[in-house]
Amino acid sequence: AQKVTQAQTEISVVEKEDVTLDCVYETRDTTYYLFWYKQPPSGELVFLIRRNSFDEQNEISGRYSWNFQKSTSSFNFTITASQVVDSAVYFCALSEAIYNQGGKLIFGQGTELSVKP
């Protein structure tokens, strides 16, 4: 069975601190996709990144970076120099490649990040 675990329910940091959000997944598939979504207080779900299971390269986008390690079934997300605007709930999600790559998602429970000024 597929499963995504975000063990950190809530994280609170002070502005400019670095913070890492953990994501561990389970799947028997060899081909799959991993995602991170952001849900700000306004409620919408904002796509951040998609990685396929064959691409273990770390990715950096501005202050955001992602570390994908198949050996530990983890796809962790780091925000460098956090800002108040980063305050949101962050979801990690998994999709089987046999289906549509992007839409049939299994979500983790989410990590609520609070960045204080």
Added chain:
Amino acid sequence: DAGVIQSPRHEVTEMGQEVTLRCKPISGHDYLFWYRQTMMRGLELLIYFNNNVPIDDSGMPEDRFSAKMPNASFSTLKIQPSEPRDSAVYFCASTARNTEAFFGQGTRLTVV
């Protein structure tokens, strides 16, 4: 493109009433998904369509829930009769074959 459009944004209804949620996917996207978000269960997939055909409705909680997609630009999720435990945020999302899911703003449903 305006993105995925859901209506209404908020709905308050009395127990036993019929509720219809609406979704307009992004033009050109051939997959449409309905998700529900609750505190207890998080984000869960209810049903999804490919080219207007329901593919997997295993997440639909009960027979009180039904979804249709009469054409490529419109889908509905209906709850009849509604119950207080149906209170949640319902999201619609659409994708093309090789894209990520684009989510609508969601409909916050409150059943009193």
